[in-house]
Amino acid sequence: MLLVHHDEAAFDKIGKEKQQQMLAESVQLTHRLHADGRYLSASPLQPAATAAIVRVREGKSFVTDGPFIETREQIAGYFLIHAKDRDEAIAIAARVPGARIGTVEVRPLIEITGLPA
Numbered sequence: 001m002l003l004v005h006h007d008e009a010a011f012d013k014i015g016k017e018k019q020q021q022m023l024a025e026s027v028q029l030t031h032r033l034h035a036d037g038r039y040l041s042a043s044p045l046q047p048a049a050t051a052a053i054v055r056v057r058e059g060k061s062f063v064t065d066g067p068f069i070e071t072r073e074q075i076a077g078y079f080l081i082h083a084k085d086r087d088e089a090i091a092i093a094a095r096v097p098g099a100r101i102g103t104v105e106v107r108p109l110i111e112i113t114g115l116p117a
Helices: 008-013 016-035 086-093
Strands: 002-006 039-044 052-057 060-065 074-081 103-106
Touching: 002 008, 002 086, 008 074, 016 039, 016 074, 074 086, 086 103
Parallel strands: none
Antiparallel strands: 002 074, 002 103, 039 074, 052 060
16 A cells, blocks of 8 residues: 655645646556556545544543644545555556655555455
8 A cells, every 4th residue: 555645734825736636647657556556446535524433432432533643644545556565566656646745655455355356
């Protein structure tokens, strides 16, 4: 999984035209990955303020609106890809437009049997 992180306030300052250009580049990247058999899923996320944080402690649910993590960067979106190894995943992450204004975290998934296809 490629998790795209960036500072939402900084992203808002780059302007709508640049934001649309980056989105178009991301869509083009997904098409190239799909053509190579590497694409599974991708999507930007709504702003962090739309998030809900859910914790369960001693059987009781606690819900907090918005992000509760003390950080300047938020998770802005993701790419779920097939990669033959870590190096290939890192090479793909370097092509994600969000890497130019934030970071892309590359993290392997844990495969669990019994999950729906």
